[in-house]
Amino acid sequence: MSEKGSVARRDLVAYCDAMLESAAFQDYCPNGLQIEGRDRVQRLVTGVTASQALIDAAIARGADMLLVHHGYFWKGESAPLTGIKKNRIKALLDHDISLLAYHLPLDVHAEVGNNVQLARLLGWRIRGGLEPENPRSVGLHGELEKPQSACEMTESLTRVLGRAPLHIAGNDRPIKRIAWCTGAAQGYIEKAIALGMDAFVTGEVSEPTVHSARENGIHFFAAGHHATERYGVQALGEKLAEQFGIAHEFVDIDNPV
Ligand SMILES: [Zn+2]
Structure with missing residues (x-):
């Protein structure tokens, strides 16, 4: 320095x-x-x-x-x-x-916050909070500029974060609408499902998250608590x-x- x-x-x-x-x-x-x-x-x-x-x-x-x-x-x-x-x-x-x-x-911060910064790095368009009624919603939701296959999403997360995410396939449609919350927010998958998202990205995963993703038909990515x-x-x-x-x-x- x-x-x-x-x-x-x-x-x-x-x-x-x-x-x-x-x-x-x-x-x-x-x-x-x-x-x-x-x-x-x-x-x-x-x-x-x-x-x-x-x-x-x-x-x-x-x-x-x-x-x-x-x-x-x-x-x-x-x-x-x-x-x-x-x-x-x-x-x-x-x-x-x-x-x-x-x-x-x-x-949560709108400029330097982890969630806004992650969206910027990955080119995700922000549409609102993961909890739309909460002005200090920790996670966000938005859209991809161009729909991506789950494979393409895995590639872009790997490239930007320098580590491969864990992906649980929920459906075989391309991803357009996406929600995310950095850190250990695997429990928030329910909020992404309620918003009708195609995919949810967070840092960590728990055993029940896998079943929730499969049975609710949503792609889930655990991209790393530290990395996100x-x-x-x-x-x-x-x-x-x-x-x-x-x-x-x-x-x-x-x-x-
Ligand atoms: Zn954390």
Whole structure:
């Protein structure tokens, strides 16, 4: 990362909180600043999940702040700072690196959100939310410019995401109407079925998802939780670099799931 300007941590966090409307979300984790590091930010590292490998990469790059989609302090997790939780948090505190995390706000945002970014990469036209009545619908639905066979859809997901998706064939018609939700949204297949979609794309799969796809006649693609959620945090990092003149680097810690 080249030497550039710097910004007060407080200003950067306030900018993100406002832009992502993080206070408006009911989420499974705190959104925003999760761990406080030094007062100014000159070097920003982004990544999908605040794993030890990503923290080590941030330390190696002299980062002042780590911005992720999957941070810490999830509802229901064990609270004590022991084991890997202690190791991760100690490494961040020892190096005075802030941890900034946005979960649902970064899935939903209309510009830098994971779902909008995925659609842009794949050339899908957005028509509305996966939950049309919800203004903060996490998933989206839309159309392909040109209908694709399931095989062509598999090829385009493989090319863009760099990994082959799992495809469950629901019918033998070409795909035109498509719904998607990044991450572990396999349960939302029911919402795609209710909207009469030809296909549903998400990150993960469960055993019952296969039967639901086959019996409801909808194509299902599990394209990777990590792979589908690489793009929101990158877009936000680029935006922050532009806004504040700071250095930004996205670090991809490979995850096959
Ligand atoms: Zn996720």
